[in-house]
Amino acid sequence: MAEAPSARTAVRRHPERGRYDRAVIDAILDEGLICHAGFVVDGQPYVIPTIHARLGDALYLHGSAVSRMMRSLSGGFPACVTVTLLDGIVLARSVYDSSMNYRSAVVLGTAREVSDRAEKLRALEAIVEHVARGRWADARRPSEAELKATAVVGMALDECSAKVRTGPPVDDPADVALPIWAGVVPLRMAAGAPEAAPDLPPGVGVPPYVARYERLTG
């Protein structure tokens, strides 16, 4: 069992849920479609949903080069990126012991702007593939103007932790005999049938990563 890389990443509430193995953390980062990125401007924290991708030991985010988020993240200030997967609602007999089943990963650090063209393209490929594996080979890739309009930042995965809850509710023994239903309602992100763009020319087939869309798991 790996240890917390720093005091501030150590899980203090329910320490038994803390996980510091990179395999566990990576699996959460890879399965989660989006993250919530936290940064501070004039003392005010902002939490913004955005797409991320992991490539080895780095987490990449992208956005418009002129957005507040990208300008803040590329400025070398402390940031926090959190990915959360909801796995179920845990209904204990008591309100107090009710909970959620979830897997979350928190990455602390300082983002750096990716200015190297080759690394920027690799990061964008990773982000596209993170959303739909196989898409980079099919889609029209960025033009020079589009590349210039897009900013990419990278964060090292050297200060991160995960928190995981699984399993049924754990009630106070005095509550177990109460005539109250207890258990878990499983939750998952489900993909529906693909909806072709209204302007799609006839004869363009649905690629397999769209027809059978699913998040990478395990």
Add this chain to the structure above:
Amino acid sequence: MAEAPSARTAVRRHPERGRYDRAVIDAILDEGLICHAGFVVDGQPYVIPTIHARLGDALYLHGSAVSRMMRSLSGGFPACVTVTLLDGIVLARSVYDSSMNYRSAVVLGTAREVSDRAEKLRALEAIVEHVARGRWADARRPSEAELKATAVVGMALDECSAKVRTGPPVDDPADVALPIWAGVVPLRMAAGAPEAAPDLPPGVGVPPYVARYERLTG
């Protein structure tokens, strides 16, 4: 169309996606099962997933009275609470115009600790009902010791905004004729069949809010 309540809540990237009507914001806060709460400790932002509930013009969060999050939020420091609903993956022909369909709400402000016992109980009821409407009437309610171990904070909804993207991809006209599939893969949070706790006594029936679990929409 309502206007942004402050310069810092105004949606600047894709301003056409900005929504400032409380009805739109409230619907996102109510449908989203969890939020991501952002706060700052020693200059470092933290982004933590947690359950929230809206009650009129207030957003409530709860947690262990000794957690870093609750101590930070109740200290009167600036906070940000964000709720994000993912509605679909938007695949344009070009990587650049690809996107997500989503609805997100961002609440800025300063949280206050809820110390009034009646308000605290109303907030906890709202949180329980937010997760599963009907549960508060069934579950065992908090004891005095449990109430004491639980902290509740409230944030006024007077500085908030929403960002909404819907619909098909919008490609550059020059890309529309490319032989690349374009469209939307709809996403939704799906609930599975309830799993009774292993220690559930025989004869305790599954309540309707569990058997047919769904998030409030619209």
